[in-house]
Amino acid sequence: MxxxxxxxxxxxxxxxxxxxxxxxxxxxxxxxxxxxxxxxxxxxxxxxxxxxxxxxxxxxxxxxxxxxxxxxxxxxxxxxxxxxxxxxxxxxxxxxxxxxxxxxxxxxxxxxxxxxxxxxxGIAKEVDTTIAANDGKALYEANCNLCHGADGKLGMSGAKDLTASVMDLAAIKEIIIHGKGAMPAAQVNEEQATAIAAYVNDQIKGH
Ligand code: HEC
CATH class of the missing domain: 1.20.120 (Four Helix Bundle (Hemerythrin (Met), subunit A))
Structure with missing residues (x-):
């Protein structure tokens, strides 16, 4: 609609x-x-x-x-x-x-x-507002699990293993907002992207 x-x-x-x-x-x-x-x-x-x-x-x-x-x-x-x-x-x-x-x-x-x-x-996109904008984990599960899996290692549709990623926080946020190659831009706003990036950087990368 x-x-x-x-x-x-x-x-x-x-x-x-x-x-x-x-x-x-x-x-x-x-x-x-x-x-x-x-x-x-x-x-x-x-x-x-x-x-x-x-x-x-x-x-x-x-x-x-x-x-x-x-x-x-x-x-x-x-x-x-x-x-x-x-x-x-x-x-x-x-x-x-x-x-x-x-x-x-x-x-x-x-x-x-x-x-x-x-x-x-970031409202030209259909943003999911049912999840708190700072809940990186829940936002990750809603937007990223499908390809990367809860632990970041799933590798669906050619997705990269996030535990092996060497990207820094800013680069992760960038790829969330704009996508890259086969990874689509996530339907999230600035604040949500920041929360997801922090979650990936702190909880998934290198684990
Ligand atoms: C439709 C599948 C798909 C979804 C959904 C998806 N990704 Fe990806 N992701 C990919 C693919 C494919 C790549 C590899 C892109 C490339 O480098 O060409 C990738 C790469 C990445 C990378 C770069 C890793 C590296 O070191 O090169 C990060 C970080 C990442 N995704 C995070 C996320 C996050 C966070 C979300 C959720 C907001 C997400 N992705 C959702 C498919 C997906």
Missing amino acids: YKGFLHTHYLVVSLFLLLYVIKTVLLLSNKTDLLKTFSKKTRLFEIIISFLFLLTGIYLMTQIPYGGKYDYMLWIKLVMIFASIPIAVIGFRKNNKTLAALSLLMITGSFGLGEVYHKKK
């Missing part, structure tokens, strides 16, 4: 941006007649994607765990998106290039901010 909404959101945001880039380029290059025809032809499509944009955005916001140190970015993003709407409407209605370009800049900027926010918070 969450993933479905997330993918739909990315898709509609991309289409929305594409539409706005085309319209802004047409306006900036003085092709106002073409812009008029283009806007007319894409009006229904624009209404549909704008609606989906809002709907999926609102749903995703309800899924975000609040209270992190990057939350201000989300608010800047929202303010930018909502402020860009009237600016875009006026800009295109009055064929005002500065306003149209400004609104596109704001929409693109808020999209970039959103990306940074999600990456930093």
Whole structure:
């Protein structure tokens, strides 16, 4: 469900941006007649994607765990998106290039901010929150046992023997977050990755 909404959101945001880039380029290059025809032809499509944009955005916001140190970015993003709407409407209605370009800049900027926010918070992934974020052992069992086994020696799907690993703490955390080769990135956030890495480093490696 969450993933479905997330993918739909990315898709509609991309289409929305594409539409706005085309319209802004047409306006900036003085092709106002073409812009008029283009806007007319894409009006229904624009209404549909704008609606989906809002709907999926609102749903995703309800899924975000609040209270992190990057939350201000989300608010800047929202303010930018909502402020860009009237600016875009006026800009295109009055064929005002500065306003149209400004609104596109704001929409693109808020999209970039959103990306940074999600990456930093690690919530672009479906995170298992039923386990305490600092319970490295339980998190390891839920995310790593399948391939590495409880003792780290299982070696399923070509997984390396963790007891023989010479990786340091930072490298272990890195491979948990980003994956490597046949090992997929774990569906965990920053805090959970830190806990798992510490567990692997202290309890499994070299044992
Ligand atoms: C789908 C199977 C799979 C799962 C699940 C998995 N791994 Fe791996 N892991 C691998 C494979 C395959 C490699 C070898 C990757 C390579 O070097 O190309 C590997 C390598 C590693 C290494 C590097 C060892 C070394 O010294 O080179 C570490 C550390 C590691 N995994 C930790 C974890 C942790 C912690 C988890 C749980 C968050 C996990 N893995 C989940 C398959 C898995």
